Amino acid sequence: MTCAIDVNHVFFRYDEFRMEDITLQLHVGQQKALAGLNGSGKTTLFKLLLGLLEPESGEIFILDKKLTKDSLWEIRQDVGFLFQNPDDQLFAPTVWEDVAFGPRNLGLPKEDIEDRVEWALDRVGMSRFLNRPVNQLSHGEAKRVALAGIIAMRPSILILDEPFSGLDFKMVKKMISIFQKLRQEGASILFTTHNSFFIKNWSDSVAVIKEGRIVYDGPTTEAMRSRAVTENVGDWGQLQKEMLYSRRTLLE
Numbered sequence: 598m599t600c601a602i603d604v605n606h607v608f609f610r611y612d613e614f615r616m617e618d619i620t621l622q623l624h625v626g627q628q629k630a631l632a633g634l635n636g637s638g639k640t641t642l643f644k645l646l647l648g649l650l651e652p653e654s655g656e657i658f659i660l661d662k663k664l665t666k667d668s669l670w671e672i673r674q675d676v677g678f679l680f681q682n683p684d685d686q687l688f689a690p691t692v693w694e695d696v697a698f699g700p701r702n703l704g705l706p707k708e709d710i711e712d713r714v715e716w717a718l719d720r721v722g723m724s725r726f727l728n729r730p731v732n733q734l735s736h737g738e739a740k741r742v743a744l745a746g747i748i749a750m751r752p753s754i755l756i757l758d759e760p761f762s763g764l765d766f767k768m769v770k771k772m773i774s775i776f777q778k779l780r781q782e783g784a785s786i787l788f789t790t791h792n793s794f795f796i797k798n799w800s801d802s803v804a805v806i807k808e809g810r811i812v813y814d815g816p817t818t819e820a821m822r823s824r825a826v827t828e829n830v831g832d833w834g835q836l837q838k839e840m841l842y843s844r845r846t847l848l849e
């Protein structure tokens with residue numbers, strides 16, 4: 598099976614934090630959760646996948662291409678990365694400009710850029726907001742605009758850092774349906790969460806990271822029987838209760 602993402606024995610270190618011997622695969626078409634408590638290394642691993650950080654040793658392949666300084670630009674065309682905080686992602690004056698930034702950078706003709714922006718904003722349900730300054734968006738709106746900016750590039754791999762954090766139940770439901778559609782269209786998805794609801798109901802497989810090491814990697818169906826998983830998935834909180842209550846409607 599082709600790997601969308603293939604991480605081989607990667608080591609990395611900040612001053613006090615070490616990532617040790619990370620090996621992980623996301624197969625094409627798969628939806629995989631990367632779970633772990635706060636500070637376990639999820640975002641750091643994502644930064645390594647995007648070439649924003651460089652491993653001390655080990656190799657990363659994206660769609661069989663080895664991640665290096667030289668291949669980075671090409672590889673980034675295949676990967677859409679949603680930051681945990683949309684404020685880190687949005688910087689153009691208006692929603693339209695922000696979503697157009699990526700396609701424009703690809704050097705596409707004006708009409709294609711317009712088509713892509715229109716399509717992407719429609720897909721995330723933000724078409725009405727195209728002239729809105731990005732600093733006047735709510736958190737949920739900003740997250741959807743950030744996602745529009747990513748999908749306007751038509752990446753085949755989506756890397757989503759805490760895509761549901763800070764969203765209320767209705768917005769979570771909306772985001773799930775957007776991601777479900779992207780997946781039906783062939784996207785491979787790797788997302789972080791510390792909420793077991795999303796692992797159980799929204800992933801084929803799960804890798805669990807604890808203090809910079811992978812302590813579980815396997816199918817979701819077996820994950821919840823593993824203590825390595827349950828001990829490293831955080832408190833469910835009120836959102837969880839609401840979701841369990843509304844589980845049927847959410848997954849319709």
Ligand SMILES: Nc1ncnc2c1ncn2[C@@H]1O[C@H](COP(=O)(O)OP(=O)(O)O)[C@@H](O)[C@H]1O
Pocket residue numbers: 611612613614633634635636637638639640641642
């Ligand atoms: N730029 C940085 N410099 C030094 N340490 C960092 C930096 N960024 C993150 N860390 C540390 O690395 C560890 C993992 O952080 P992170 O990958 O953000 O965890 P998670 O996303 O799982 O919450 C934490 O201990 C954090 O304090």
Ligand SMILES: [Mg+2]
Pocket residue numbers: 639640641681758
């Ligand atoms: Mg994080």
